[in-house]
Amino acid sequence: MRLAGDMPSAQVMTPEAPKAGTSGRIVISVDAMGGDRGPAAVVAGMAESADKNPDIEFIVHGPEDELRRLISHRRGLSERCTIRHAAGVVTMQDKPSQVMRHGEGTSMWSAIESVKNGEATVAVSCGNTGALMAISMIRLRKLPGINRPAIACLWPSRNPGGFNLMLDVGADIKADAPDLLQYALMGASYARNGLGITRPRVGLLNVGTEEHKGRAELKAAQDLIEAATEAGSFDYVGFVEGGDLPSTRVDVIVTDGFTGNIALKTGEGTAKLVGAFLRDAFNATLLSRFAALLAVASLRRLRKRIDPRRQNGGVFLGLNGTVVKSHGSADSTGVSAAIKLAFRLAQSGFRERLAARVASVAQAGQDADLAAVEDRNSE
Amino acid sequence: MRLAGDMPSAQVMTPEAPKAGTSGRIVISVDAMGGDRGPAAVVAGMAESADKNPDIEFIVHGPEDELRRLISHRRGLSERCTIRHAAGVVTMQDKPSQVMRHGEGTSMWSAIESVKNGEATVAVSCGNTGALMAISMIRLRKLPGINRPAIACLWPSRNPGGFNLMLDVGADIKADAPDLLQYALMGASYARNGLGITRPRVGLLNVGTEEHKGRAELKAAQDLIEAATEAGSFDYVGFVEGGDLPSTRVDVIVTDGFTGNIALKTGEGTAKLVGAFLRDAFNATLLSRFAALLAVASLRRLRKRIDPRRQNGGVFLGLNGTVVKSHGSADSTGVSAAIKLAFRLAQSGFRERLAARVASVAQAGQDADLAAVEDRNSE
Helix, strand or coil: ECCCCCCCCCCCECCCCCCEEEEEECEEECCCCCCCHHHHHHHHHHHHHHCCCCCEEEEEEECHHHHHHHHHCCCCCHHHEEEEECCEEEECCCCHHHHHHHHCEEEEHHHHHHHHHHCCCEECCCCCCCHHHHHHHHHCCCCCCCCEEEEEEEEEECCCEEEEEEECCCCCCCCCCHHHHHHHHHEEEHHHHHCCCCEEEEEEECCCCCCCCCCCHHHHHHHHHHHHHHHHCCCCEEEEEEHHCCCCCCCCCCCCCCHHHHHHHHHHHHHHHHHHHHHHHHHHHHHHHHHHHHHHHHHHHHHHCCCCCCCEEEEECCCCEEEEECCCCCCHHHHHHHHHHHHHCCCCCCHHHHHHHHHHHHHHHHHHHHHHHHHHCCC | CCCCCCCCCCCCCCCCCCCCCCCCEEEEEECCCCCCCCHHHHHHHHHHHHCCCCCCCEEEEEEHHHHHHHHHHHCCCHHEEEEEECCEEECCCCCHHHHHHHHCHHHHHHHHHHHHHCCCCEEEEEECHHHHHHHHHHHHHHHHCCCEEEEEEEEECCCCCEEEEEEEECCCCCHHHHHHHHHHHHHHHHHHHHCCCCCEEEEEECCCCCCCCHHHHHHHHHHHHCCCHHHHHHHHHHEEEECCCCCCCCCEECCCCCHHHHHHHHHHHHHHHHHHHHHHHHHHHHHHHHHHHHCCHHHHHHHHHHHCCCCCCCEEEEEEEEEEEECCCCCHHHHHHHHHHHHHHHHHHHHHHHHHHHHHHHHHHHHHHHHHHHHHHCC
């Protein structure tokens, strides 16, 4: 963590920029620092988004002079941005516990603060995932009724929308049955509001699809999730396997953060490996190199389809405020994709809908408990 | 499970076939039944192997008349085969517990029996994994000093040999720290004898490479594995992530059977998805279809490289006898690949070497314990 030192680390409003949000636009809070490619890539991504979307504004957090310079080079961007000075930077090496205690002067902290105080609806950061989750937890706090927040990611699939959703992919290394139920609810809500799937199909990741397989907590979670389909407005398809992650059987895949993280990185690693093998194959002979030239448009379409930058953005769910974590290595295309997702979630009123849904299922659960008690008493 | 009914289910030696192994060849015991494509694919795979490898012989298990007919159609195969009649078949739907109790008349049981009684060195089956593990456990029993057997699979990688090794991919859904140490030893031994890697590099699968990350049992396993590198003749590279499975950082990836199975199926599913996207891309336009024609040799090479049939064969480790589990959907190429792996392991004297290694590490552990006690006493 690079702390502010003697510099003023408090959030300074830049006087010349218009106050964001006054135009009825949706305001996204962007952490400009902490990504592998630095603030230039982040500002370039903001510019791409602003070009495409007239309804977006930004509050951007980082060293004021540097940000002002970068933003001034992008035509029309400065009118859509409020700069918040923050001299400190959370690095990829910083430990979350450390950042929780001493992170207050950092751009990441400042970006979350804008969501907390209601100036922005969603925050976007390319920085250290663990630190971002830690700051989000202590500043935004968990949604009432949620035990463990989760990180959801998009997974290329053969479904019409092109993506499935998986959670948790790494907020917490464990999850018991009630946590997995909450992931199902949060994932279904995200699929509805972020992906436009009216009645999402939820599956529980396991080592087999048979009822008797897998860990005990998965069997317990299965019962809880099955009982919540009506209150949560989703369908439950049962256990799914690793091979089903991209399948059309399911929209939302629920798992603990350890397994989800391994699956996510295994999938990314495999796609990369096949891509590398494909390049090798096309470089093998003169003829194949010529073929690659002919097929260049098709291959570009393929690359776009499996490009992790296009489905960039893990979403932190279960907090009083939505946070989108972009890949650390995201370039402007990746940052712009994460901002687009943030915008879509902000526009849908996702946070409020999710809170209402969790509350209603909790209520349904209590009613069921109550009914069970009454049943028992009437026996 | 299709049981034998009135038919004689005992193992009947076919009188006209020569006794396998008399020629100094290595004998592989093959379960002809239980795969998705039936005995014809298995016999075709045996014929491919026999053609390529003059040092191999088979004992093949299944319905005698059907097998004799299939084998007689393959030139030269009947002289290399002993048929053992078994009328029962274990299906993919059978529960392992059921097969353990009532599976005695099946081809799978008979195939394991040939390893148990020493007629064959390694058994190969395309059948139900759970049932095969259950029969192997009760008939072959665990190697002295092994708590949980494991299934190891090959993973396409950028290493010179083209493959990394991962275990456990599904023998057991849990593993504690001492089990993970045993997986490290067994995996290193397999990599040495099956893949020819003199000093394998072992990594422990986790959600991050930092020392403080992940589950408590992984930290404990890390200490145990680090302490066993000399006795086990391997190097320990530390925690690895899902993205490292195909990497050149590591040869053997150790994990519990739940996580390993999810990772394996996720990787296979992703490779399939990218393959489907690639086909879509080449079918998109007339030009790209022409390009695919030009690149057909290169694309065939690519398919071969990521084809799961070519790296076919999960190996059951930690038993008094080696068992190779082929994919249920394996065709003759897949079966032949599994047989090749079985041959290689048999030839290397893998089982004896593994047993010696496990014993020596157990001894080293006891010596260390003893030394620790002596240290304490001398204080």
